[in-house]
Each structure stands twice: as structure tokens, then as C-alpha cells.
Amino acid sequence: MTNAIIKTENLEKIYGKSTIKTHALKGVDMEIPKGSFSCIIGPSGHGKSTLMHLLGGLDKPTSGSVFVDGMDISKLSDNKLSEIRTQKIGFVFQFFNLLQNLTASENIQTAMMFGKISPKAQKKKAAKLLELVNLSDKANAKPSELSGGQQQRVSIARALANDPDILLMDEPTGNLDSESEAEVLKHIFEIHKTGKTIVIVTHNQELARKSEFVFEIRDGKISDSPFKAIQLGS
Amino acid sequence: MNIFNLVSKNLLRRKGRFVFTLLGITIGMAAFVALLSLGSSMQRELRAQAGMLDANLVITPTNWCAFDQISILTGEALPESLHYDVMERISSIYGITAVPYLTQRTAIQNLPVMVTGIYPNEMKDFRRWEIAQGVYFAADNERAVVLGSSIANNFDLNLGDVLTIRGEPFPVIAVLSPTGSNDDTSVYLPLTVVQEIYEIGPYISFIVARVSDITNMDSYIAAIVDVVNVSVTSDEQLLSTVLTMLGSVNATLQLIAGVALISAAFGIANTMMAAIYERRREIGILRAIGGKSSAIFKIFLLESGLYGLLGGIIGVVVGFVASIVAAPIIAQSGISVLMKGATPTASFDVSIVITAILFSIVISVVSGLYPALKAAKLTPVEAISYD
Ligand SMILES: Nc1ncnc2c1ncn2[C@@H]1O[C@H](COP(=O)(O)OP(=O)(O)OP(=O)(O)O)[C@@H](O)[C@H]1O
Ligand SMILES: [Mg+2]
Numbered sequence: 001m002t003n004a005i006i007k008t009e010n011l012e013k014i015y016g017k018s019t020i021k022t023h024a025l026k027g028v029d030m031e032i033p034k035g036s037f038s039c040i041i042g043p044s045g046h047g048k049s050t051l052m053h054l055l056g057g058l059d060k061p062t063s064g065s066v067f068v069d070g071m072d073i074s075k076l077s078d079n080k081l082s083e084i085r086t087q088k089i090g091f092v093f094q095f096f097n098l099l100q101n102l103t104a105s106e107n108i109q110t111a112m113m114f115g116k117i118s119p120k121a122q123k124k125k126a127a128k129l130l131e132l133v134n135l136s137d138k139a140n141a142k143p144s145e146l147s148g149g150q151q152q153r154v155s156i157a158r159a160l161a162n163d164p165d166i167l168l169m170d171e172p173t174g175n176l177d178s179e180s181e182a183e184v185l186k187h188i189f190e191i192h193k194t195g196k197t198i199v200i201v202t203h204n205q206e207l208a209r210k211s212e213f214v215f216e217i218r219d220g221k222i223s224d225s226p227f228k229a230i231q232l233g234s
Numbered sequence: 235m236n237i238f239n240l241v242s243k244n245l246l247r248r249k250g251r252f253v254f255t256l257l258g259i260t261i262g263m264a265a266f267v268a269l270l271s272l273g274s275s276m277q278r279e280l281r282a283q284a285g286m287l288d289a290n291l292v293i294t295p296t297n298w299c300a301f302d303q304i305s306i307l308t309g310e311a312l313p314e315s316l317h318y319d320v321m322e323r324i325s326s327i328y329g330i331t332a333v334p335y336l337t338q339r340t341a342i343q344n345l346p347v348m349v350t351g352i353y354p355n356e357m358k359d360f361r362r363w364e365i366a367q368g369v370y371f372a373a374d375n376e377r378a379v380v381l382g383s384s385i386a387n388n389f390d391l392n393l394g395d396v397l398t399i400r401g402e403p404f405p406v407i408a409v410l411s412p413t414g415s416n417d418d419t420s421v422y423l424p425l426t427v428v429q430e431i432y433e434i435g436p437y438i439s440f441i442v443a444r445v446s447d448i449t450n451m452d453s454y455i456a457a458i459v460d461v462v463n464v465s466v467t468s469d470e471q472l473l474s475t476v477l478t479m480l481g482s483v484n485a486t487l488q489l490i491a492g493v494a495l496i497s498a499a500f501g502i503a504n505t506m507m508a509a510i511y512e513r514r515r516e517i518g519i520l521r522a523i524g525g526k527s528s529a530i531f532k533i534f535l536l537e538s539g540l541y542g543l544l545g546g547i548i549g550v551v552v553g554f555v556a557s558i559v560a561a562p563i564i565a566q567s568g569i570s571v572l573m574k575g576a577t578p579t580a581s582f583d584v585s586i587v588i589t590a591i592l593f594s595i596v597i598s599v600v601s602g603l604y605p606a607l608k609a610a611k612l613t614p615v616e617a618i619s620y621d
Binding site: 059078079086093098099101106110111112115122161162 | 235236237240243244247515516519520521522523524525526527528529613614615618
């Protein structure tokens with residue numbers, strides 16, 4: 001694939017220094033095409049989050065490389081990585097995504113602050129993003145006043161704050177009831193249609209089935225998966 | 235959103251902890267400012283009194299200590315300890331004008347007041363006294379009193395009133411015009427009368443002298459020491475001795491305030507460390523959404539710096555109020571002879587305000603340095619993986 005926005009080469013991650021080492025990733029090669037919708041699935045503790053952190057430059061691999069837009073980010077400085085995250089990547093996590101003492105709008109604005117957007121423009125854009133996830137009426141609500149699904153929608157809006165090309169989500173609906181999950185997924189699909197590349201770590205088989213690419217991680221490696229056929233077929 | 239906004243919202247999220255941490259630095263700063271402003275007002279007062287002494291030399295017994303010398307500046311009664319003879323001999327030295335002081339205590343309306351025995355005419359010339367009311371002493375042994383202006387005002391005394399001193403009645407014959415010096419706070423009688431009623435004999439407390447040529451101070455001092463066994467101090471020396479003593483007392487007090495400030499600094503450091511552990515996850519989120527480690531550093535440092543700014547401002551206000559309230563109480567309690575000079579004049583001093591607030595900020599920034607560094611060093615994943 002030539003249009004890969006994310007590509008890894010023999011990615012390895014070993015946690016821990018001396019005695020207790022965890023070999024979390026054992027040589028992962030993958031390519032994620034620009035504008036695609038991909039899922040990462042696999043049993044608990046087998047390295048999904050680890051992989052996602054490396055893809056987004058949140059952590060550095062022990063060896064191997066991650067290319068984002070053709071740039072090897074695995075050797076970048078901490079500062080440079082922060083800039084890449086601001087410009088190109090939006091993250092959504094499973095739990096406690098929002099800053100609890102800030103309102104929904106302020107949470108989104110904080111991300112824009114790191115993107116060097118003026119406070120005035122921040123407010124405007126935050127309002128737009130909240131509209132996108134159907135939460136205009138909750139702009140001034142604190143996370144504690146929002147349901148789990150609403151919090152995740154704010155998190156998604158925040159991930160879009162600096163208009164990144166890539167959204168990386170680690171079990172964004174893992175904590176939600178099916179109704180809220182459907183609502184959140186609906187927004188994610190809509191966002192995908194605007195041209196963003198979406199990578200979701202999920203345990204939701206149905207979602208995996210609907211996605212264009214599925215990567216199953218087992219024991220730190222990409223394994224042959226029952227979804228491979230669909231992946232190839234799409 | 236800007237960083238300042240973010241930080242001020244963080245600061246207030248734990249109101250109890252915020253208040254207690256702030257109290258720490260506020261109390262430390264308040265103590266510091268109160269002592270600083272008391273100290274500087276005492277210094278100012280002593281300088282003013284020394285200036286008003288308007289003498290070039292102070293002659294005291296050789297065995298007096300610095301505390302006694304301070305009392306000359308602050309206007310305390312001092313023991314009679316120079317033989318009158320000394321006065322005669324010094325007066326006879328060419329180029330020296332000297333006046334004796336014999337200081338004693340009495341009470342008016344049950345409050346302690348200083349009685350000074352003087353040479354009426356010499357003293358009036360020497361101190362350039364003006365008479366506000368009445369007629370000044372006509373004879374060197376007149377059995378009457380002349381009042382300093384504050385005494386007349388404070389006790390509401392008028393010409394013709396009678397003061398009882400050592401059981402003997404003395405009519406008020408004159409009131410001096412205000413001089414702004416300690417002269418205002420004494421009752422004056424002729425020297426011989428004081429010696430008689432206090433049964434002192436031919437003794438005086440100390441002598442104040444002016445020389446005709448101040449460029450030749452050393453030779454005058456030599457001349458005096460040559461004729462009598464006394465200690466001669468120039469008023470400048472006296473002032474510097476006193477200021478040195480005051481300085482060391484102040485330094486001690488400030489050291490105590492300094493200890494309070496150091497413990498406040500640890501309070502801030504402690505609060506910030508606790509904040510890091512609580513907000514680990516948040517730090518991770520901030521990093522994930524693009525915050526650089528330098529931004530995390532700034533956020534934490536600014537937060538502790540704000541404690542310093544707020545604590546400094548409140549502390550300065552509280553400290554000044556305390557010093558204004560405390561000054562007269564300290565003076566009355568008589569714990570320290572030193573404090574007496576400073577009676578009610580603790581005052582607002584811009585340089586203290588600026589110094590104190592800057593100091594407070596520096597302290598809190600320094601104490602926030604380590605926590606901020608620790609927060610900045612957390613890797614995003616370390617912070618996010620925390621449960
Ligand atoms: N910060 C860390 N330090 C040490 N070991 C870690 C760290 N993060 C993850 N691990 C280990 O690496 C392995 C992979 O963890 P990872 O979080 O990637 O799994 P996962 O597939 O996301 O699991 P889950 O579905 O439960 O989220 C696990 O054995 C885990 O214990
Ligand atoms: Mg995980």
C-alpha cells in the first residue's frame with residue numbers, strides 16, 4: 001500500500017528494566033491506509049493499548065519504527081512528538097478522558113491551546129465541535145454532570161480540536177451501555193466520512209465486522225484472524 | 235483557554251487544601267512583614283531621636299552598657315551615676331558646652347512619667363526650647379515644674395495645676411512648645427530640686443555636650459577623658475551602636491519568621507506533590523492532547539507561584555495591620571527596652587511591600603520547582619496507565 005498514513009516496521013515494545021520485563025509487542029508490521037476505518041482487536045493484556053500508544057507517538061518503541069505520514073516518529077524528541085500529536089493525532093481513551101474541573105467546552109479549548117489557537121477562535125470552534133457530537137446544550141456542563149456516553153462524545157470532539165488526520169481510540173465505548181455506544185459510534189462513523197483515518201481498539205465484534213481493516217493482536221503479534229477474509233475482501 | 239486560566243481553575247478545585255496551603259505562606263509572610271515594618275519604624279524613630287539629640291557628644295559613666303545608651307535615645311529614666319564634679323570639669327574645657335541630665339521616675343494619674351533635673355537656663359539655650367505658655371524657671375532652685383508638650387496634652391494639665399512628686403506639691407509654671415523629640419515627654423525641674431527630693435546627693439545621670447568645632451571631635455574626646463574617668467561617645471557612634479543592636483534583634487526575629495516561611499514553602503511543595511499524584515491521569519491526558527512536558531512544567535510552577543503571589547499579598551496586608559496594632563502593645567508591655575522607641579508609628583512602606591511579595595513568589599516558585607519537574611518528567615504513558 002502506498003497511501004499508508006500509518007506504517008510500522010518490526011515494532012517491539014518491552015516494558016520494565018531489570019528483572020520483570022514484559023515483552024508486550026513482538027515485531028508488529030502493519031499499514032493503515034489514509035482515510036480508512038480500522039479496528040484493533042484481541043484478548044486482554046495482549047498489547048492493543050501498547051500498540052495504539054506507539055502508533056500515536058505517546059510512547060517510544062524498544063525497537064522498530066512507526067511512520068506517520070511517511071515520517072519515522074520513533075526517534076523523535078519528546079517535544080517533537082508532542083507537536084506531532086497536536087497536529088496529526090487525536091486520542092480518545094476508555095476512562096476518565098476529560099479534565100474534571102473544566103467544562104465540556106473548556107476541555108475542548110484546552111486541546112486547542114496546545115495547538116496555538118487564539119482564545120477567541122477556541123470558543124467558536126469548540127461550539128462547532130460540540131454541535132457535531134450533538135452536545136451544544138452541554139457546553140458549560142462539567143464532566144460529572146454528563147453521562148458516560150456524553151463524556152465520550154466530548155472526548156471525541158476534543159480529539160478533533162486541532163483538526164488531526166488520524167483519530168486513535170482505545171475502547172471508546174468499552175465503558176458504555178449499548179444505547180450510548182450506538183450513539184457514540186454513530187458520531188464516529190460520521191467523522192470518518194469527513195475523511196479522517198480512524199483506528200479503534202475494541203472488543204466489539206460487530207464493530208470489527210463493520211470496519212474496513214481489522215488487526216488482531218495476540219501475544220504481541222498480529223495474528224491470523226477470522227476477520228482477515230473481510231479485510232481482504234473490502 | 236490559556237495556561238493561566240487552566241491553572242487558576244486547578245488551584246480552586248480543592249478548596250480546603252488551597253486555603254490551608256495559602257494560610258501557611260500567608261502567616262509566614264505576615265510575620266515577616268510585621269517584624270520588618272516594626273523594625274524599620276523603630277530604626278526610623280531612633281534615627282529621628284538621635285537627630286533631635288542635636289549634641290555631638292554623650293558622656294556617660296564607664297560602666298554603662300549599650301542598653302543604657304539606648305535609653306538616652308528612647309527617653310527612659312536612667313540611674314544617677316556621675317558625680318556632679320564631672321560636670322564642672324567638663325564645662326571648664328574650652329570649646330565645650332555641656333548640660334547635665336538627672337532622670338527619675340514619678341507618676342501622674344498613676345502612669346509612669348519621666349522627671350528630668352536640669353540647669354534651667356543652660357538647658358533652655360542648649361535645646362532651643364520655646365515656651366508655649368506660662369513663665370519659665372526664674373531661679374536655679376525654683377520649686378516648680380515645666381512640662382513637655384506631650385505631657386501637658388496627654389494628662390490635660392494646665393498652668394497652675396499642681397503635681398505631687400515624692401509627696402511634695404509642685405505648681406506647673408510653664409509648658410514647652412512641641413519639639414518632636416523626647417523632650418516633649420518629660421517633666422522638668424531644676425537639677426538641685428530633683429537631687430534634693432529624690433535624696434540623691436551630688437549626682438547626675440549623664441551629660442550631653444556640644445563642641446564648637448565638630449571637625450576636631452577626637453581632640454575634644456581626648457580632652458574630656460583626660461580630666462575625668464568617663465565614657466565619651468559621639469552621637470553618631472551612639473546611634474550606630476543602637477542600630478547595630480536593633481539590627482541583631484531584628485535579624486533574630488526575622489530568622490524566626492524565616493523559619494515560618496520555610497515551613498510554608500514545604501507546605502506548598504507538599505501540596506504540589508499531592509496534586510501530581512492526584513492528577514497523574516490528567517497530566518497524561520494533557521500530554522496526549524498535545525501538551526509538551528514544558529507546558530506541564532509551566533502549569534505546575536505557575537500554580538505554586540500563585541500561592542506565593544496570593545499569600546504574599548494577603549500576608550503583607552495582614553502583616554502591616556498586625557504591626558500597626560502590635561506596636562503600641564509591645565511598647566506598653568515593656569518587654570523590651572528596644573521597642574520603646576517605636577511607639578505607635580508602624581507605617582506602610584512600599585519597599586517592604588514589593589520586597590515581601592517578590593520574596594513570597596520566589597519562595598513558592600522554588601518550592602514548586604521539584605514537584606513541577608517531577609510532573610514534567612512523567613511520560614504520557616506512565617501518566618495514562620495510572621489507575
Ligand atoms: N506501563 C506499563 N508498564 C509495564 N507493563 C505494561 C505497561 N502497560 C502495559 N503493560 C503490559 O504490557 C502487556 C500489554 O498491555 P496492553 O495494555 O497493551 O494490553 P491490552 O491489549 O490493551 O489489554 P486490555 O484489553 O485489557 O486493555 C500487558 O502484559 C501489560 O501488563
Ligand atoms: Mg488496553
